[in-house]
Amino acid sequence: MKTLVMGNEAVACGALKAGMTFFAAYPITPASEIMHELAEHEPAIAFVHAEDEIASIHMAIGASLAGRKAMTSTSGPGMSLKQEGLGLAHMMEVPLVVVNVQRVGPSTGMPTLPAQGDILQAAHGSHGDYVPLVFYPSSVEECYRTTIAAFNAAEDSRSPVILLLDGYLAHLQETIDLDTFPFEVRPRTLAPLGEGRRHFTGLLAKDGVPKTKDSAYYREWYARIKAKMLETAAGYRLYDYVRNPASRLLVVAYGITHRVITPLRSAYSLFKPVRMFPVLEDELRAAADEHDRIVVVEMNDGQYRGEVQRVLKREVLGISLLGGTVSFNEIRERLREL
């Protein structure tokens, strides 16, 4: 049956469909509806309204270690706090989904206005080197499907997967039928606590024994982690590419920005990455090779443009939509001016 669903609700529904049974979070605009929706599902799931964002991600880590699929959700200011837990989950290899509904920052910024300013934070927010999986849907239906994919990818990679939304997409309401999508749900890949003599630590460790002064082992460990993440990523080539043979310009956009400019496919080729990180290098290169110019349209000061330029090793143009508004007419005009 078709129902009117909000982006945030679709994330909650997708999480339940994926088998999530533990959720902890702290209220924050514009992510709170995920909490509101999931609170209704107690006691079928364990739900904690925690004292802060740091506590909620660490609770989710504990719950995941203890055998449950777990999720936490927040927005920019809370995402800054969650970086500590993200690093821990990468180090301990704990499956987890972390939702960041982006708003205008830095700091408290413009709480009710959408942004895409946390793209590079998603890739490099915690200290040290790591290779995160980051997904960013662009419609309510895709919020639902991508949330399930994020849980599956978390199990496949045994890592915290970041699901980016923006305040606009989170509050966008669309009529969809949640029951029509075919989906596959991964079983748990991590034996729950109580079944062994394992030691999970944030220190660099080999079989639970800290190796805090072993540079050679660090290199070996990092190579394994990186290979694991890239291998998992290869199973999630999530993107959408619509080529317009008449266009010499390739427009790259994601999230709500892509949703807004979808009608422009009659004039330009459109590439939408859903898997933001690791960057879809082969797919971007193949699409770029068919075009003279490339432009990234995004609600930040060129964060993903830099990534695309790095991958393509050629000049990439950018249209930055700053300050929390995204307008079809503005984008159309600025594309014409290129």
Place this chain on the structure above:
Amino acid sequence: MNYKDYIKWDRMPTNWCPGCAIGTVFKQTAFALADLELAPTDMTVVSGIGCSGRAAGYFNVDSVHATHGRALPVAEGIKRANPRLKVIVFSGDGDLVGIGGNHLLHTSRRDVDLAVICINNATYGMTGGQMAPTTPSGAKTLTSPHGSPYAPFNIQGIITSNRRHWFARTSAFHVAHLQRTIREAVEWPGFAFIEVMAFCVENFGRRLGFKSGHEMLVKLKQDFKPRTGPEGPLGPLELGVAKNDDQAS
């Protein structure tokens, strides 16, 4: 069960300094777990960061060494995910009361069924001996070279401000009391917090004129006495339990 079954002997020796109090508390915890006949598959130990935080890795059970201050939220997540597991938190005062202070307020308020063993050595030992929230007034440390200007944290006050509560104070010298207290904490259905009065000679005591761990142990013996009086809040130098099983709020 034998206490030896709870210790990862291949991890010995520990990284604790000669004269450190943590080893005593660690071993008494193993004794208490053996007495309770707690199967290793029915429990887990969670630690934060610091000298005491290394303890989790020395227990021969599934264990977690979390980030600094976050032992309690990780433990709460585990407990809520699998209520069958006995979850023991073994960490230090800087971790649980300092950087993890907000979690202490809220985990105790939610009365999560955890046994928390807090080694109070009055300093940040692993990082070289800085002033902790538990450092006594006037004590000289790396970050209070003229003496700490603040009163130490009243942990009992925080825990017992919750209507239903279980707080105990014991010491690394009074080992029989320590072991009995750990057993009681593990068996208490709710949030049980043990402040274990301990010490750090290498990075704290030496600046205050102590020459060995033994001297600091003797000081514990002289200063702290098991409570003899009626129930209620413990005096600052009393060892014992302050509890209230009243569910009503």
